[in-house]
Amino acid sequence: MRADQAGDESLVSLLQRLGMVQERDLAEALSRLLSLRLIAENDFPVVPVDCDRLSERFLVDQAIVPLELDEERLLLAMSDPTAKFAIESMEKVFERNVEPCVAMKSDIHGALQQLYTNPAGAGQPSGSGVDSTDPDVEQLRDMASEAPVIRLVNELIQRAVEYRASDIHIEPFENQLKVRSRIDGVLCDLSAPAKAMAPAIISRIKIMSGLDIAERRLPQDGRINLHVRGENLDIRVSTMPTMYGESVVMRLLRREAVSLDFDTLGFSEEQKFLISRALDMPHGMVIVTGPTGSGKTTTLYTALHALNTEERKVITVEDPVEYNLEGINQIQVNPAVGLTFSGALRSIVRQDPDVIMVGEMRDLETARICIQSALTGHLVLSTLHTNDASSSITRLVEMGVDEYLINSTVNLAVAQRLVRLLCHECREPYTPSEALVEEFALERFAGRTSLQLYRPRGCEACGGTGYRGRIAILEMLRLSEGIRDLVLQKASAGQLARAAMAEGMNTMLEDGCRKAVQGLTTIEEVVRVTQEA
16 A cells, blocks of 8 residues: 555554664653553553453454553553544543553553463463363363453452552362451452352463463462552462462562661661661671561562662572562572572672671571681671571571581571551550550550550551551661670570660560550550461
């Protein structure tokens, strides 16, 4: 077709059809000329936006993908942002103003295929031992691709984001499907769909995370990257076969929601001074300890954020890499190909690092390499799973690390838990009983002010729970000369703790009580998270 026969065809469409300009060059030029956002391949949603209102054929023909929908506007990726028909049609359908963005046509078609169809071989690892042409498997694929199922999973994830949930649990039982979300560390029931929907919902999640929907006998792990309500979301998916079907847990990692600031995490001025002094040392080791979900990784990332300067090279070894940190070399452990913590560490020391972060010291070999790295001029940050700070020292001894090496390398051991923050919109003050004041020695934290505590009430802002967010309670063990002498004498964790408290160390319980008196949390929360310590 000659250009003068194009009729009402837009210039952009004509250039695309005739191939007179490279696709990427055209998209970048349109973005600059029209001052529109340029959408990259990884910016597209994995969950369709309000798919019930849209025909897949219309989206393909117009080369458009809805990105976000709120009360005022629809964010729309378009290969031709000058296409008035597409914009006007979408405005009529959604009754919103359309905000166009520019994207390459090939990226749009790839996104539509991912959103509305199942690519050949998706979620079908070779050698799974299951016939992918099984009629039951084909039925699952069909069910998982239906609009109601897509919308249901979409709403489930969006609701979890609105509630600030860290995890979504989907659990099939004999007579019901239970859906729960972990909000501020506590599991809460959500309204669940009918039990009959379970296979389709779980299959949809497995397709989104690249898992094998035909394999229902073995656990699987996958990952989903989403853009939900203007927020980049990294979802780790774990499936587990149970008596009544597969159980699914989705861990929601919000990159924008992480605050890498010691004040926001709950560190007092004294605690900030202690950890800053340990991080300022050119070599040695800082250990953060606590159970799973106690905020250890966030504390380490905050420390790395403080250490990440032009003068330092920082390398991490993690399993998994939870958040991407600009300017830091992060290594994902992959045991399937032989990349373990210890194996990666042996290579890291030849990369001339100043700071090394090891996600967890899981075995003696990893611990020894960490110790050796700290001895040879590196600052090493790592974690252990112990109940308190003093137990981290005895855990290293139990693993087989010599006491004199611990004394030579460990600068600081930090133990922590996370307590729920009281909602400031609805918390209620009350005067504690004398028995409670005496039991926890609360008067020493009140200073000259009258002693007052707060309790949760519940309001719309906190979803009726009375809590909103979490904060760390901590104890910090500094290895003074007296503590080092006790380590050489093979003292127990209890003996180390008593000596440290005599030198002025505040326990997690004491730090929690102080925060309760400050009105940040409740005594009940502090007791709940410290009772196992």
